Amino acid sequence: MSHPLVGVLAVDAGNSKTDVALVTADGTVLGTARGGGFDPQAHGPRAAVAGLAPLVAACAAAAGRSADGLLVSHVQACLANADLPAEERALTAALTEQGWGATVTVANDTFGLLRAGTDTPYGVAVVCGAGINCVGLAPDGRTARFPALGQLTGDWGGGAGLAAEAMWHATRAEDGRGPATALAPAVAAHFGLASATAFAEALHLGEVGRVRLHEVVPLLFDCARGGDPAALALIDRQAAEIAALARVALTRLDLLATPTPLVLGGGVLAAGQPLLLDNLHARLRTEAPLALPRIVTAPPVLGAALLGLDRLGSPPGAHRRLRAGYRRPVVAA
Numbered sequence: 001m002s003h004p005l006v007g008v009l010a011v012d013a014g015n016s017k018t019d020v021a022l023v024t025a026d027g028t029v030l031g032t033a034r035g036g037g038f039d040p041q042a043h044g045p046r047a048a049v050a051g052l053a054p055l056v057a058a059c060a061a062a063a064g065r066s067a068d069g070l071l072v073s074h075v076q077a078c079l080a081n082a083d084l085p086a087e088e089r090a091l092t093a094a095l096t097e098q099g100w101g102a103t104v105t106v107a108n109d110t111f112g113l114l115r116a117g118t119d120t121p122y123g124v125a126v127v128c129g130a131g132i133n134c135v136g137l138a139p140d141g142r143t144a145r146f147p148a149l150g151q152l153t154g155d156w157g158g159g160a161g162l163a164a165e166a167m168w169h170a171t172r173a174e175d176g177r178g179p180a181t182a183l184a185p186a187v188a189a190h191f192g193l194a195s196a197t198a199f200a201e202a203l204h205l206g207e208v209g210r211v212r213l214h215e216v217v218p219l220l221f222d223c224a225r226g227g228d229p230a231a232l233a234l235i236d237r238q239a240a241e242i243a244a245l246a247r248v249a250l251t252r253l254d255l256l257a258t259p260t261p262l263v264l265g266g267g268v269l270a271a272g273q274p275l276l277l278d279n280l281h282a283r284l285r286t287e288a289p290l291a292l293p294r295i296v297t298a299p300p301v302l303g304a305a306l307l308g309l310d311r312l313g314s315p316p317g318a319h320r321r322l323r324a325g326y327r328r329p330v331v332a333a
Contacts, residue, residue, distance in 0.1 A: 005070065006030065006063065008308030009100055011052065011077040012112055012301035013038030015130035015160075016214070016267075018052065019301035022059040022072070025312050027321030031062025032301070037130075040081050040091060049094035056100060067100065075101035076308035078112030078300070080131070083148045105311060108145070110135040112303030115310075117263030117296040119319070124249045124291070126242050129266030130214070132158035136249035144249040157238045159268050163216035169230040170196035181230040182223040190219055221273050232275075238268070239279035247287045262291040270297050298326045 007025040012018065016037045022030045033055040040048035053067070060067040075095055082088050092106045110133045114125035124136040124144070132155055136144035147153040155161075170187050172178030174197050187196035191208070202208040224231035242264075250256040262284070268276070272295070284291055296303075302323070309318050 005073045005102065006065070007072055007074075007312060008305055009056065009059070009072040009075045010301050010305035010308050011075070011079070012109055012299070012304045013052070013077065014080045014109055014300065015039070016211075018055060019299055020052065020055045020059050021301050021305050022063050023305045023308065023322060025073070025309070025314050025318065027309060027314065027318035027325070029305075029322070029325045031059035033058035033062075038080055040079075040087070045087075045090040045094040046097070049091065049098060053098070056098075070099060070102065072101045073103070074308050074311050075104040076304045076311060077104070077106045078109040078304040078307070079106060080109045082106055082108050083133075083145075103311070105307070107307070108133065108135060108148075109300060111137075112300050112307065113265040113296055114263050114303065115306045116298055116300060116303030117265065117294055118261040120261055122253075122255065123261035123263055124246055124253075124255070125263040125265065126245050126269075127266040128158055128238070128242060128264070128268040130159045132156070132161070132241065132245070132266075134245035134249050136253050136255070138253040138255065142253055144252040146245070157241050157268075158266070159214050159217050162220055162234060162238060162268070163213045165234050166216050166220045166231070167196060167200060167213075169234075171200055173230075179230070182226060182228040183220065183230060186219045186223055187216060190215065217268065221275060224275050235273075235275050236279060239276055239283055242269075242280055243283035243287050246284065246291060250288055250291065256288060257290060259290045259292055262288070262293045263296055264293055265296040265300065270295060298323075302326050 006022055008023045010021045010023055018035045018038050021032045035055045038048055057067040077095055082091055088106045092104055095104045110125050110127045113127050114123055122137050122139045126134045133148040134146055166183050169181050170183040173181045173184045174195050184196045187199055191199045193199050220231050224235050246262055305322055
C-alpha cells in the first residue's frame, strides 16, 4: 500500500551516536531511533550511510510505513565528519542512492546545533562533544567554518581529546616523566586496574573497548574540583579553545561588534560543568563581549528536523510544535 510522503527524515549522526526522526511538515514527530556513531572516514560514505538503514526502518515502522522506496519529501542530514565540500558531496550522493527522500541536503552536524539553538538567521555554534568544531552564519548567508580534521588542522579538545590528554598526564606521573597528579589514581580506581598505564595497555591490546576512554572525562572534572593542577590546566585550555573558535568565527563574519547568538552544545558543554562554563564565560566577556551564549540540551536531531522544515517552507507554528515535542529545551548559559 502506498502512502503520501511524510515530510522530513532528519538525521543527526555524531562521532558517538546517531539519531533519526521522521517528522511531518506540520512539526509532528512520528518516530525516532538511535544508533551508534557515524564514521565515513573509516567505512566509506556508502557503507556509513547504509548503516543508517535500520534506524530509518525503525522510524518508518513507528509511523506505520515502510522504508522501502520513497518515504519523505526531504532528507536533512547533519553529519559529523562532513567537514569538507568533497565529503558533503559524497555523503549527499550516498544518501540520494538510498531513495528515502525526493531531495537530500547534507550539512556538518554543527549547523544542526546552530539551528537548534536559535531562530535568528545568523549566529555561531561551537560543539564540544566527542570532538570539537565551530560554524557561523551571517545574516547575508556567509558562513564561517573550520576544516575540523583534528590535530592536523589545529583542533584541540572535545571528550576524546580531553581524555587522551588526561591519560598523558596520568601515565607520565606514574613513570616519573611528569609531576604527580590525582588523575593517575583516579583512572586506576575507576577501571579497577593497578595503574593508569595498565588501562592504556588494555586499550592498546583491545582488552577494553576504545569507547570507554570517554569515561576519563568525568574523572578529569572530579580531579579538577579537588584542585589538581594538571586537571585544572586542561579545563582552562578547553575553555580557551572554545572562546577562540567563537571569536574567530564572529570576526570572520563581521559580527564581533554585534549582539549575536553563540550556541554551545555537545556532551562536554551540555554537562554544565561550572569549572568549564565559568571559565568560558569569563573569557567571552573579554574576547567576544557581545556574544549571547546559550546551551542546547535538546537532542541535536532537533536542529536537523528544523532545517528540514525550513526547506519545506513550513510555517512558524510547525517549528514551535516540533520544539515542544522535545522536553529538554535550549537554556540560557
